[in-house]
Amino acid sequence: MQNRKLYLGAAAASVAVLGSVALTAPSNATTPAHGRHHDQTMQGRLNPLNNSGASGYAAVTVDGRKLHVRYDASRLAPGLPHAAHLHFDVNARHQCPSVRDDVNHDFRLSTTEGHPAYGMIVTSLTTKGDTSPASALAVTRFPTAPHGMVEYRRTMTVSKAVVRAVRSGEAVLVVHGVDYNNNGMYDFDSAGPSDLDASLPAEATDPALCGVLR
Numbered sequence: 001m002q003n004r005k006l007y008l009g010a011a012a013a014s015v016a017v018l019g020s021v022a023l024t025a026p027s028n029a030t031t032p033a034h035g036r037h038h039d040q041t042m043q044g045r046l047n048p049l050n051n052s053g054a055s056g057y058a059a060v061t062v063d064g065r066k067l068h069v070r071y072d073a074s075r076l077a078p079g080l081p082h083a084a085h086l087h088f089d090v091n092a093r094h095q096c097p098s099v100r101d102d103v104n105h106d107f108r109l110s111t112t113e114g115h116p117a118y119g120m121i122v123t124s125l126t127t128k129g130d131t132s133p134a135s136a137l138a139v140t141r142f143p144t145a146p147h148g149m150v151e152y153r154r155t156m157t158v159s160k161a162v163v164r165a166v167r168s169g170e171a172v173l174v175v176h177g178v179d180y181n182n183n184g185m186y187d188f189d190s191a192g193p194s195d196l197d198a199s200l201p202a203e204a205t206d207p208a209l210c211g212v213l214r
């Protein structure tokens, strides 16, 4: 046992706790007892794209390499899978796209047309399993928005690059899936094939909600 004198003007119970912290910490430590991880929560309102009529709110808490992701959305196309991702690129504008990003003037913003604004997919907000960009269109592992509502909660481990992107306030959360002709399914009638995967309708992948996490 170290014969180390600690000045502690606290109650006896706290003395024991603080004492053990002080004895295990390096002698030159200036870190507070709360630990070295500084949790940081980034958040943003989710605004509609493509006249989806949806709305929502997102918050991501960074805890080391872990992200605690939550978003609530309403008035999404009900009963259909909604792919959702964190997007980022160092060269992106770190914004949600506007009508000026509709480069082919078809009055829709495709996912690709949004890339200059929000960047590429860096994390897939699936309900289970893999969360990498490889699961970007894993349609069976995304929320299906019963009654148009999604309450997403998941903790995932990500790369340091993704942690940096989120901490910098430059990551953008995008929820996809717009039923343009309101027929209760994603089909090719209103908008043709997806720019991401021609075997999928554009309705399944066009962005419906977007929010920058600041």
Ligand SMILES: [Cu+2]
Pocket: 083, 084, 085, 086, 087, 121, 174, 175, 176
């Ligand atoms: Cu996305």
